[in-house]
Amino acid sequence: MLISGNIILITGGASGIGFCLAEQLVALGNEVIICDRREDKLTEAKTKIPKLTTRVCDVSKEEERIALFEWVTKEFINLNVLFNNAGIQRDINLLNMDRDWSYYTEEIKINFEAPLHLSSLFIPHLQQQKNPAIINISSDLGFAPLSVFPIYCATKSAIHSLSLTMRFQLRKTGIEIYEVIPPKVISELNYESRLRTNTLHIGQSTAEFAAIIIKGLERGDLEISYGLAEKRRTASRTELDEMFNSMNDNVKDFV
Numbered sequence: 001m002l003i004s005g006n007i008i009l010i011t012g013g014a015s016g017i018g019f020c021l022a023e024q025l026v027a028l029g030n031e032v033i034i035c036d037r038r039e040d041k042l043t044e045a046k047t048k049i050p051k052l053t054t055r056v057c058d059v060s061k062e063e064e065r066i067a068l069f070e071w072v073t074k075e076f077i078n079l080n081v082l083f084n085n086a087g088i089q090r091d092i093n094l095l096n097m098d099r100d101w102s103y104y105t106e107e108i109k110i111n112f113e114a115p116l117h118l119s120s121l122f123i124p125h126l127q128q129q130k131n132p133a134i135i136n137i138s139s140d141l142g143f144a145p146l147s148v149f150p151i152y153c154a155t156k157s158a159i160h161s162l163s164l165t166m167r168f169q170l171r172k173t174g175i176e177i178y179e180v181i182p183p184k185v186i187s188e189l190n191y192e193s194r195l196r197t198n199t200l201h202i203g204q205s206t207a208e209f210a211a212i213i214i215k216g217l218e219r220g221d222l223e224i225s226y227g228l229a230e231k232r233r234t235a236s237r238t239e240l241d242e243m244f245n246s247m248n249d250n251v252k253d254f255v
């Protein structure tokens with residue numbers, strides 16, 4: 001993929017991996033639009049990178065996804081890259097799911113339904129553009145799940161599967177489908193859990209990982225991963241089973 005001269009929408013781009021990627025893509029000469037659900041975070045992002053265009057959008061809501069698509073394709077008629085980045089992660093005890101059901105479906109809506117719906121909205125538009133691409137972000141936990149995050153890991157496996165089928169179905173359209181598979185990256189994803197488990201500072205920096213994404217896109221790597229994520233991406237089923245067992249042996253159970 002060309003890494004300059006694009007017009008790119010990054011969902012959930014006001015912090016973490018999305019924000020660092022936006023910063024590096026702007027420096028490379030791309031027009032970058034970020035959306036996020038909180039206006040204060042977007043204002044902070046815009047103060048740090050004045051060239052950014054920002055838009056409030058909660059991607060868990062169907063009507064807001066449609067409004068985002070209509071607005072952005074009117075304002076940026078040659079937008080050619082969609083990066084489905086927004087995501088959340090929650091600890092879920094499958095033996096005690098006593099919250100309102102919407103609490104559980106929110107993770108599915110943000111991590112899986114939004115990338116699927118946004119892609120479906122953007123595909124006809126992207127087909128008319130030069131160098132079009134969709135970038136989905138899954139996780140190494142989509143390959144070997146951590147049992148405390150059952151919904152999160154399932155949504156990320158689903159993103160991997162969707163990326164494969166989307167790439168196949170769109171192979172004659174000219175739209176390139178990339179899948180970014182991060183290892184643990186230092187960010188605010190599931191902040192409470194990272195705080196509780198004293199892992200806030202464990203992982204790769206967002207700036208380093210954003211640079212890896214850009215290098216991967218430039219090389220045309222359809223699956224972009226690094227470190228442990230690369231091991232999990234390429235592991236055999238037996239190796240994945242071993243990883244699953246050792247990862248989960250060390251996890252404090254809910255019961």
Ligand SMILES: NC(=O)c1ccc[n+]([C@@H]2O[C@H](COP(=O)([O-])OP(=O)(O)OC[C@H]3O[C@@H](n4cnc5c(N)ncnc54)[C@H](OP(=O)(O)O)[C@@H]3O)[C@@H](O)[C@H]2O)c1
Nearest residue numbers: 012016017037058059060086087139182184185187188189
């Ligand atoms: N960090 C890791 O270790 C890691 C590993 C593998 C995969 N990933 C994936 O990488 C992506 C980025 O995560 P990150 O680590 O950069 O976490 P992050 O710092 O929490 O960034 C995620 C961004 O998405 C936004 N967002 C969440 N729900 C949204 C919604 N409904 N509508 C619009 N924006 C929303 C968040 O806003 P709020 O602050 O308001 O929630 C936040 O700005 C996620 O898909 C995550 O699953 C991360």
